[in-house]
Amino acid sequence: MRNAARGASIMDMVDLPARFADRYPKELSGGQRLRVAIARALVMNPDLIVGDKPTSALDVSVQSQILNLMMDLKRELGPTHVFILGNLSVVEHLVDQVAAMYLGRVVELGGAAQVFAAPRHPYTRALLDPALTVAPGQGLPDIGLGAAFPNPLAIPPGCPFQPRCPRAFDLCSRVRPHPADVAFGGAARHLAEEPLKGAA
Structure with missing residues (x-):
């Protein structure tokens, strides 16, 4: 009973x-x-x-x-x-906390309001940019990430996102950025100090 x-x-x-x-x-x-x-x-x-x-x-x-x-x-x-x-x-x-993931790795972590208002990783920024247009026949907009997807079984050296990143520079292809801090949040990118303002 x-x-x-x-x-x-x-x-x-x-x-x-x-x-x-x-x-x-x-x-x-x-x-x-x-x-x-x-x-x-x-x-x-x-x-x-x-x-x-x-x-x-x-x-x-x-x-x-x-x-x-x-x-x-x-x-x-x-x-x-x-x-x-x-x-x-x-x-x-x-949600209260957000973790954005790319190729199985957390690339940005933080409070939901903070991440949505001021994303610090280019991938998070691309996810937040509008993906569709209401205008008929316009198709998908270019969000600046290219059409090629890396092989998840052969992740490139350095930052895994750098082959698609519109803000990549030399260091990105050689050195993997520190992961987002679980306790304090942040982004796994070399230049993570400033929020990103929109698609490049």
């Missing part, structure tokens, strides 16, 4: 009716299945919840409901959430 009561309590937390306890996944919508996944994560009272693109398969209205739910649960229950996300508009409003 204790387990049943706990299950009912968790289902209530994620806004699922108790009658859903006996349903199969094929009988649930995408948003309902995600709520079940969140409920399963909460059953063990975790200190840390990791969400890998948790709302990527949902339509916009359901995404909003799920993100609001996750923020409410964080406030009420207190677990730390780590989100792996590509939608920067979601990132900006959902």
Whole structure:
């Protein structure tokens, strides 16, 4: 009985009716299945919840409901959430700290407000620049990073981003920059003192 009561309590937390306890996944919508996944994560009272693109398969209205739910649960229950996300508009409003990654390495780390207002790494800057235009027939804008992607199994010497970086100079091809500091944030680039103002 204790387990049943706990299950009912968790289902209530994620806004699922108790009658859903006996349903199969094929009988649930995408948003309902995600709520079940969140409920399963909460059953063990975790200190840390990791969400890998948790709302990527949902339509916009359901995404909003799920993100609001996750923020409410964080406030009420207190677990730390780590989100792996590509939608920067979601990132900006959902998290306190941001880590931008390139080729599996953190290239910038800092408070969300700080990173979005004044990014210090060219890759972060490129991610934040508009990627699409509303004008028909205009295609994708040039964000100054080139079309070539380095082989992640054969990362170039020096800074891994330097083959695509519009601000690269000689040192970048020879010396790998210090990583972003976990405690204090910052960017993994040789000239990281000043924020970057926009696409080069």
